[in-house]
Amino acid sequence: MEYIDIFITSFKDYARYVGNEVLNPHWGNYLYWLIGISIFFYALELTMPWRKDQPKIRKDFWLDAFYMFFNFFLFSLVGYYAFSNVFVQLFNDFLALFGVKNLVAIEINTWPVWAQLLTLFILRDFIHWNVHRLLHRVPALWEFHKVHHSVEQMGFAAHLRFHWMETIVYRTIEYIPLAMIGFGIQEFLLVHLFALAIGHFNHSNIRVPLGPLKYIFNNPQMHIWHHAKHIPSKTGVNFGISLSIWDYIFQTHYIPKDGRDEPLGFDDMDKFPSELKDQLVYGFKRKKKKIEE
Numbered sequence: 588m589e590y591i592d593i594f595i596t597s598f599k600d601y602a603r604y605v606g607n608e609v610l611n612p613h614w615g616n617y618l619y620w621l622i623g624i625s626i627f628f629y630a631l632e633l634t635m636p637w638r639k640d641q642p643k644i645r646k647d648f649w650l651d652a653f654y655m656f657f658n659f660f661l662f663s664l665v666g667y668y669a670f671s672n673v674f675v676q677l678f679n680d681f682l683a684l685f686g687v688k689n690l691v692a693i694e695i696n697t698w699p700v701w702a703q704l705l706t707l708f709i710l711r712d713f714i715h716w717n718v719h720r721l722l723h724r725v726p727a728l729w730e731f732h733k734v735h736h737s738v739e740q741m742g743f744a745a746h747l748r749f750h751w752m753e754t755i756v757y758r759t760i761e762y763i764p765l766a767m768i769g770f771g772i773q774e775f776l777l778v779h780l781f782a783l784a785i786g787h788f789n790h791s792n793i794r795v796p797l798g799p800l801k802y803i804f805n806n807p808q809m810h811i812w813h814h815a816k817h818i819p820s821k822t823g824v825n826f827g828i829s830l831s832i833w834d835y836i837f838q839t840h841y842i843p844k845d846g847r848d849e850p851l852g853f854d855d856m857d858k859f860p861s862e863l864k865d866q867l868v869y870g871f872k873r874k875k876k877k878i879e880e
């Protein structure tokens with residue numbers, strides 16, 4: 588019963604939260620930051636496009652715009668937030684059976700706020716880099732990740748074009764390591780917005796040479812090769828999310844030449860569904876089909 592209560596309360600809380608976000612623009616409002624950051628990068632794409640042959644409203648622009656809001660807000664609204672709260676409670680109760688009351692291993696809540704934010708940003712990005720590699724290496728996960736790689740014309744909105752299962756995979760894997768660090772701050776807005784802006788930047792159809800900073804930050808000229816159709820490695824290259832440094836450290840970086848004219852996607856793209864309703868159930872359907880065959 589306790590879990591059902593948590594589910595209903597969380598569902599209502601989140602619905603109220605989204606309603607509030609839409610109706611009250613303010614500085615801590617994710618929805619309006621998402622819109623603002625998107626307009627900023629779209630304006631750059633329109634004024635200084637890198638891949639000049641792409642139409643201004645590129646292929647799948649509106650589909651990706653939908654994904655952007657779906658993955659940022661709606662998926663949580665339809666129950667992810669509620670489900671995850673229930674699972675966190677279940678997990679904590681499970682740990683309590685073994686007498687574990689607290690996962691915190693390192694107390695960093697006494698550190699200055701900037702140091703906590705920086706640690707959160709770097710640690711989370713490194714976890715995400717590893718999860719991203721898993722999405723490429725584990726065949727069942729790659730089926731879901733194909734949604735992100737089905738982009739054929741690159742643009743800022745492709746950043747949040749991904750299968751909803753990715754949200755579950757990322758959140759589940761990051762949960763324990765992040766819970767082990769006792770953050771003293773509840774407000775991760777800055778870290779989220781910074782990651783959102785870099786993610787939009789990486790997918791933008793613009794050319795911005797970063798100089799030596801390219802060894803630290805991901806960028807459009809590096810990430811285009813992550814989406815390139817023809818690469819030497821079957822399991823992918825340039826897995827960086829916000830930071831490129833992990834790819835340089837672990838030797839998974841690959842920028843053989845200017846990638847402006849590289850075709851994007853993966854082999855047998857023609858078999859990949861182009862409609863949203865088919866993409867939402869993609870990774871599951873395929874497995875079923877294989878068993879039938």
Ligand SMILES: [Zn+2]
Nearest residue numbers: 719723732813
């Ligand atoms: Zn990928």
Ligand SMILES: [Zn+2]
Nearest residue numbers: 735746790810
């Ligand atoms: Zn991408």
